[in-house]
Amino acid sequence: MAANRKVKLEEILAEKGMPISFQYGGKAPEEMVDREVKKEPCERVKKLKELYFQTLSSATVEFPYWYTRKYDELEGEIPVVRRAAALKHAFSHLTPTIFPGELLVMGKAHYYRGSFPMPWLSEGYFMAKEDELYQSALSAGRTSADEVSKFGTGGGNVTQSFGNVVSIAGKFGIRKEEVPALVKLAKAWVGRSVDDLGQKYEKMVPEYQLKENIMKSVICMFDSGYTLPQGREVINYYYPLQYGFDKLIEMCEEGKKRVAGKADGDGIIGMDRLYFYEAAKLVLEGIQAWILNYAAEARRLASITEEAKQKKEYEEIAECLEWIAHNQPRTFREALQLAYTIHIAVLNEDAISGMSPGRLGQVLYPWFEQDMEAGRITEEEVIELLECHRMKMTLIDCFASMGVVGGVLSGNTFNNLSLGGLTRDGKPATNRLEMLILEAAMRNQTPQPTLSVLYDEKLPEEFLLKAIECNKTGTGYPAWMNFQGGLQFILDQYQAEGMTVEEARAWAIGGCLETSPCAWMPLTLNGKKYEIPGGAGQPTSVGVHFIANPKVLECVLFNGYDHRTGIQVYPPHNRKLETYEELWETFKEYYEMTVDCLAKCNNIQHDIWRKNNMAIFNSLLKPDCLTKGHHIGNMGYRYNATFNVESCGTINQINSLAAIKKLVYDEKKYTLDELRDALLNNFGFKTAAEVGSFSLAEQEKRPDGDKYDRIYSDCLLAPKYGNDDPYVDSILKEYEDWFCAMCRRYESLYGKPLYACQISVSTHAPQGAATLASADGRLAGTTYADGSMSAYPGTDRSGPYALFNSATVWDHSKSQNSQMNLKIHPSAIKGEEGARKLLDLTRAYMRKGGFHIQYNIVDSKILKDAQKNPQNYRDLMVRVAGFTQYWVEIGKPIQDEVIARTEYEGV
Amino acid sequence: MANGIKHNDCRNFAPVDVAKGICRVKNELIFIDGEPCEKFEMLPKCKNCSNFINVDKDDIGTCKGFKDDYWSFGENIAVTCEAYQIKCQN
Numbered sequence: 003m004a005a006n007r008k009v010k011l012e013e014i015l016a017e018k019g020m021p022i023s024f025q026y027g028g029k030a031p032e033e034m035v036d037r038e039v040k041k042e043p044c045e046r047v048k049k050l051k052e053l054y055f056q057t058l059s060s061a062t063v064e065f066p067y068w069y070t071r072k073y074d075e076l077e078g079e080i081p082v083v084r085r086a087a088a089l090k091h092a093f094s095h096l097t098p099t100i101f102p103g104e105l106l107v108m109g110k111a112h113y114y115r116g117s118f119p120m121p122w123l124s125e126g127y128f129m130a131k132e133d134e135l136y137q138s139a140l141s142a143g144r145t146s147a148d149e150v151s152k153f154g155t156g157g158g159n160v161t162q163s164f165g166n167v168v169s170i171a172g173k174f175g176i177r178k179e180e181v182p183a184l185v186k187l188a189k190a191w192v193g194r195s196v197d198d199l200g201q202k203y204e205k206m207v208p209e210y211q212l213k214e215n216i217m218k219s220v221i222c223m224f225d226s227g228y229t230l231p232q233g234r235e236v237i238n239y240y241y242p243l244q245y246g247f248d249k250l251i252e253m254c255e256e257g258k259k260r261v262a263g264k265a266d267g268d269g270i271i272g273m274d275r276l277y278f279y280e281a282a283k284l285v286l287e288g289i290q291a292w293i294l295n296y297a298a299e300a301r302r303l304a305s306i307t308e309e310a311k312q313k314k315e316y317e318e319i320a321e322c323l324e325w326i327a328h329n330q331p332r333t334f335r336e337a338l339q340l341a342y343t344i345h346i347a348v349l350n351e352d353a354i355s356g357m358s359p360g361r362l363g364q365v366l367y368p369w370f371e372q373d374m375e376a377g378r379i380t381e382e383e384v385i386e387l388l389e390c391h392r393m394k395m396t397l398i399d400c401f402a403s404m405g406v407v408g409g410v411l412s413g414n415t416f417n418n419l420s421l422g423g424l425t426r427d428g429k430p431a432t433n434r435l436e437m438l439i440l441e442a443a444m445r446n447q448t449p450q451p452t453l454s455v456l457y458d459e460k461l462p463e464e465f466l467l468k469a470i471e472c473n474k475t476g477t478g479y480p481a482w483m484n485f486q487g488g489l490q491f492i493l494d495q496y497q498a499e500g501m502t503v504e505e506a507r508a509w510a511i512g513g514c515l516e517t518s519p520c521a522w523m524p525l526t527l528n529g530k531k532y533e534i535p536g537g538a539g540q541p542t543s544v545g546v547h548f549i550a551n552p553k554v555l556e557c558v559l560f561n562g563y564d565h566r567t568g569i570q571v572y573p574p575h576n577r578k579l580e581t582y583e584e585l586w587e588t589f590k591e592y593y594e595m596t597v598d599c600l601a602k603c604n605n606i607q608h609d610i611w612r613k614n615n616m617a618i619f620n621s622l623l624k625p626d627c628l629t630k631g632h633h634i635g636n637m638g639y640r641y642n643a644t645f646n647v648e649s650c651g652t653i654n655q656i657n658s659l660a661a662i663k664k665l666v667y668d669e670k671k672y673t674l675d676e677l678r679d680a681l682l683n684n685f686g687f688k689t690a691a692e693v694g695s696f697s698l699a700e701q702e703k704r705p706d707g708d709k710y711d712r713i714y715s716d717c718l719l720a721p722k723y724g725n726d727d728p729y730v731d732s733i734l735k736e737y738e739d740w741f742c743a744m745c746r747r748y749e750s751l752y753g754k755p756l757y758a759c760q761i762s763v764s765t766h767a768p769q770g771a772a773t774l775a776s777a778d779g780r781l782a783g784t785t786y787a788d789g790s791m792s793a794y795p796g797t798d799r800s801g802p803y804a805l806f807n808s809a810t811v812w813d814h815s816k817s818q819n820s821q822m823n824l825k826i827h828p829s830a831i832k833g834e835e836g837a838r839k840l841l842d843l844t845r846a847y848m849r850k851g852g853f854h855i856q857y858n859i860v861d862s863k864i865l866k867d868a869q870k871n872p873q874n875y876r877d878l879m880v881r882v883a884g885f886t887q888y889w890v891e892i893g894k895p896i897q898d899e900v901i902a903r904t905e906y907e908g909v
Numbered sequence: 910m911a912n913g914i915k916h917n918d919c920r921n922f923a924p925v926d927v928a929k930g931i932c933r934v935k936n937e938l939i940f941i942d943g944e945p946c947e948k949f950e951m952l953p954k955c956k957n958c959s960n961f962i963n964v965d966k967d968d969i970g971t972c973k974g975f976k977d978d979y980w981s982f983g984e985n986i987a988v989t990c991e992a993y994q995i996k997c998q999n
Contacts, residue, residue: 053925053938056925056929056938057925057926058926058927058928059926060924060926060927061927063982064985064986067981067982067985071979074979075976075977075979094989095989095990096989097986097988097989098988098989099923099924100923101923101925101931102923102931102933102936112924112986113924113925113926113927114924114925114926115926116926158926160927165928165942166941166942167927167928175926175927175928176927177927177941177984179968179982179983179984180982180984182967182968182969182982183969183982183984183985186969186980186982295988295989303933306933
């Protein structure tokens with residue numbers, strides 16, 4: 003090997019003038035540049051945050067134990083009542099822990115950052131790897147994604163067992179003493195969990211074997227029915243905030259009297275209403291008991307605490323909880339505590355990721371307004387409470403399998419708080435409380451709740467500039483969503499269920515960036531009438547999730563065969579693919595086969611879920627379950643057409659199609675077989691497994707790899723998305739027009755059409771890890787481009803406006819979302835002038851019809867240093883793909899991808 | 910560790926995570942796996958309850974505190990359990 007021969011991909015690309023970590027619009031300063039806007043949390047929150055930084059993700063079996071015990075006792079009971087009684091039993095037996103200094107209290111479990119498995123959903127994946135249950139799950143293809151998913155090894159993740167702590171599901175620690183109980187609980191659900199029952203009936207789908215192949219090859223990332231059956235939706239706090247729990251229980255009792263023994267014209271589910279009201283009452287009682295257990299603990303702590311301030315705070319906590327366990331809250335603090343309690347209760351009812359608070363500043367405004375007018379609270383006190391709220395939301399962990407929590411979520415829980423938007427009558431919906439929410443988010447910078455601005459031209463400049471100031475802290479939030487674009491999607495998708503323009507204006511983001519239907523609810527506080535928004539739709543985290551677009555294209559090129567696993571995934575098409583059109587048609591055929599079989603299997607999983615594991619508390623919160631007497635499974639929600647098809651790796655697929663079209667079909671420079679040979683041989687590079695890393699920067703060339711230099715170079719230089727190049731952008735448009743229409747041809751178990759959802763979350767790492775090299779020059783096993791509209795790192799070389807032109811060649815309102823990440827050097831947007839530039843840039847994208855844009859305002863040198871010295875960066879946060887996460891808690895492939903993104907030095 | 914008693918067997922211990930917690934008496938972070946001090950106050954757990962019997966090597970036993978017998982485990986915290994009855998200490 004010549005002494006100057008380049009081996010690392012990073013060096014090879016730099017030599018070709020295409021460096022990883024490309025800088026556009028100038029050159030970053032040599033020295034590391036910190037973020038311009040820096041603020042500190044209040045003293046109380048600083049201590050709570052410091053404790054968080056020392057805290058491990060911890061699991062306990064307390065909730066599942068009490069749940070299973072009652073569930074077993076009630077064999078033969080009506081399923082919804084049996085589940086409700088089990089939930090009540092579990093909630094009322096949770097051990098309350100209150101930590102010194104907390105103003106807002108309660109939690110998922112008794113640990114500071116606690117969570118627990120739900121074996122009634124799936125029992126196999128959290129077992130020890132040696133266990134037969136785990137092996138059985140693995141052979142069924144249901145844990146294939148686990149094997150290509152990586153957790154960050156820092157922060158609170160327990161990725162290795164130590165001492166008396168056992169690591170489970172790749173992230174959580176559990177006490178060794180609890181493991182026998184965990185195993186016993188898991189075994190108790192064998193054959194009756196949603197996973198097991200679902201699999202039994204999924205096998206009756208004629209295309210089941212195709213589904214297994216798809217899962218094993220990680221063309222699909224995960225099944226939603228038994229992993230995360232709910233989420234990426236907007237919660238609705240309205241009913242407890244308006245009525246209080248006592249009144250809600252009374253309403254359930256009245257409901258029972260009203261419907262008992264009556265079908266009222268509905269011969270199929272009319273009689274079910276009685277059981278739902280009984281179930282709702284039981285769960286409400288359980289949550290009341292849970293709150294009162296915390297109140298009692300606060301009283302106990304007050305009684306043993308000598309320090310006067312802390313003693314008084316425990317007493318105030320007790321008073322607050324004792325009141326909200328029964329009544330409508332009276333103050334802002336009580337309302338915020340109740341909202342948080344409701345949130346945690348919903349998350350304890352089911353495995354959920356992306357339960358978003360919605361427009362919390364508009365929901366809580368009545369209490370804020372009246373407290374401020376009465377002089378009961380100051381803005382600084384409100385900010386302190388909001389900082390505490392951020393801390394409590396950040397403590398939320400979601401317990402699921404490694405493939406889901408690591409590979410999809412990067413450990414994030416996506417509690418997205420929306421700001422802005424319009425009111426029912428089309429006026430700006432922002433208020434003073436939303437300004438304080440932004441301020442609290444700047445002072446206490448935490449991943450949860452992440453923030454989203456629902457951008458509309460009518461929103462006041464002061465509010466928009468405050469949001470930009472928040473962006474400049476480098477937290478990655480708020481993200482910017484196109485309010486009018488979302489409105490069009492909502493009207494289109496939900497008009498068949500009665501959606502109007504006025505109601506559509508209540509929409510908010512559920513999860514990272516899932517446009518979700520909401521409703522306006524009439525609230526009365528001390529005789530004054532308000533209207534507050536809240537979620538009114540089913541989860542949008544459900545459906546066909548996530549399809550690896552480049553992997554489908556790979557299967558087209560290799561006649562349906564997956565070389566990584568050696569599985570014939572799809573039936574061989576046996577076509578010569580002599581034209582680009584034939585290639586494209588075959589891609590569509592394989593893709594449609596994928597959606598078809600996954601949708602059918604997914605419908606079965608969710609049908610089992612709705613029969614045995616339905617949401618009861620979340621149901622009663624959302625209109626119109628309490629009115630109709632029906633839970634989610636009986637379509638009690640106002641909007642039910644929420645199931646979708648999620649894609650991943652769009653831009654690598656589009657760039658690959660462009661390269662194939664140009665090099666094979668238009669210029670005929672290479673045959674398809676030559677391309678296949680190059681892809682199979684990873685363009686002369688070692689495999690990611692050989693290198694021991696799936697990260698872009700670390701890929702190395704083989705000593706004998708020069709054979710593929712020419713084709714590799716041509717693939718890299720083929721037209722790339724993000725440069726306002728019609729050659730590749732027209733391919734994107736054709737794909738999007740087909741994809742958005744195709745999704746609607748499939749039906750959910752609720753008889754509603756699916757739709758397109760285009761986010762990647764973190765799946766671009768594991769799905770990239772499972773994909774061979776692609777024709778765009780991406781090497782085997784390396785991470786895809788994030789999101790759906792972000793350019794592949796280093797390939798957007800013509801500036802942000804060219805990128806925007808490429809991204810908006812199609813109509814974003816035909817999809818639930820699209821996703822665009824930009825990384826900007828802090829010096830590019832410095833000062834007031836820089837802030838205005840960033841706002842102008844955002845406006846420009848929104849005006850072109852882009853749905854979403856978000857920013858990493860960070861010097862890439864800091865990220866590189868953080869990779870080398872993670873111990874110095876425990877609090878560093880980055881925007882990944884629709885969410886903000888602590889750097890040390892995300893896996894290396896995603897870290898590398900964020901580092902490699904083009905850095906804009908000027909906007 | 911005397912009789913296998915750990916810090917998380919004490920009522921004054923606030924469990925932060927699976928490894929450590931806050932001692933409310935000393936107001937400091939301590940590890941679970943450590944010997945309690947003289948201020949130890951027993952936390953209700955199944956292993957301290959007279960209704961918890963027939964315990965096996967994995968610390969799994971039978972709870973007789975409710976209408977129907979059911980299995981339980983010794984480390985199960987019983988602060989909220991209506992059937993908890995402290996075991997007579999010999």
